[in-house]
Amino acid sequence: MHILAVFLGLAYLPFSKMFHLILTPLSLLTNAVMGPEKSNSINVMTRQMMELDACTHCGTCNQYCSAMMVYKAWGNPCILPSEKMTFLKLMAHGKSLNQAQRGAILEGVYLCTNCDRCTVVCPAGINLKQLWLNVREELLQQQEAPQPIMFSPLSLVRSLNRQDLPPETYQKPLTATGRALAGDFKVLTEPAKIFSLPINAVSYQDARLLANNFTACFGCQTCTTSCPVVKNYENPEAELDLLPHQIMYCLASGLTEIALGSRMLWSCLTCYQCQENCPQQVQVTDIFYELKNQAVQNLAEINALKTMKIRAN
CATH class of the missing domain: 1.10.1060 (Fumarate Reductase Iron-sulfur Protein; Chain B, domain 2)
Incomplete structure (x- = not known):
């Protein structure tokens, strides 16, 4: 009976809130030996999927987030690191989010200043800065609506890391947003038109x-x-x-x-x-x-x- 209970507990563990008891130490170990420069991209993605469950939602990252004042002004909870982790976990588990929720997450990761404070203070050793960068790019490629925020200084970090992206992938959301902002006036896109x-x-x-x-x-x-x-x-x-x-x-x-x-x-x-x-x-x-x-x-x-x-x- 005890053996059956142990196996049932192990089977239920990945679906419970106690999964971080195992994944948090693993996150600390993997981040100590892995880096984005030397590690395979597939292994980095696997580690980041594990980090979503390693998060204990303790809120330490929120206290040091440099975008805290933006959250207080705008009221979007996805600006805070721990709240972004909650929604990203739902997305990773295949939960469907509406356009407004996806837009809120994209706004949250784009307003991130990439100051790296959340990564430094995270007790679970999660590389949050790299996670935000990867999630930002993934959401930009999937987002149907144009994002004017891409033409703001908040795109500096994305521009500095453009060598990590194919040219067409980097330019695609910029082109779509530029066309949307130009509106229906086609003189600049069609110079020969009278x-x-x-x-x-x-x-x-x-x-x-x-x-x-x-x-x-x-x-x-x-x-x-x-x-x-x-x-x-x-x-x-x-x-x-x-x-x-x-x-x-x-x-x-x-x-x-x-x-x-x-x-x-x-x-x-x-x-x-x-x-x-x-x-x-x-x-x-x-x-x-x-x-x-x-x-x-x-x-x-x-x-x-x-x-x-x-x-x-």
Whole structure:
């Protein structure tokens, strides 16, 4: 009878909350001898699957998380490391999550600053930083809706690790998001297409907070000559679509849609060189910020309408 009880207990152990009693020591041992540089990718994936069950949900990582204040501002629990582990465990076990839950997890792993604090303080020895990087990429490839957050400085770590990804895999979500943010305006993606200027166009400065500041621009192109992004290319117009001074021209002509679709807008480093060197003190970088916010807001409204149509059907 005792032998039967022991075997039943061992069979039930992987499905219970006590499984970490075995996997936590194994996690400590494997992380002591394994590294992403020397280990096979399949072995790393197996270790990370084991780490999901090794987590005791003690919350120590939450106390040291540098994104804690973002969680308090946004209210998304998946920003916290231990809460991400809970949802990732459900995904690993084959549980189906709706689009909102998957979006919350993706937002949580993308807002991670990769400071490595959670990995350092984890009592189970889980390599959380590497786990977030792998999960982030997997979710990005599976996510159907475009993610504007990819064009934020939070993508720096992904860019630094692009050598670990195939070129098409790295570029796929960026291309999809760029097309979505550009909207239905195809002038930049189809340069040969002829288009007409709006007769009664409402210029950008008539409806923006920086209107009075923008009117001082007289097209000296200092913003373009001082931009480090422009200097990075031999043929910047082919790579960036529009240069900073050309974006200003578009806004003055009421062609806001063209500016929103420009790769220059989303390649901007926000270094403020254009704004600091402008002889007329035009707030070029701040105008770029407003354009980005407008594009993201437009995309959010489009996605909300699509969701409403899907639910209605």
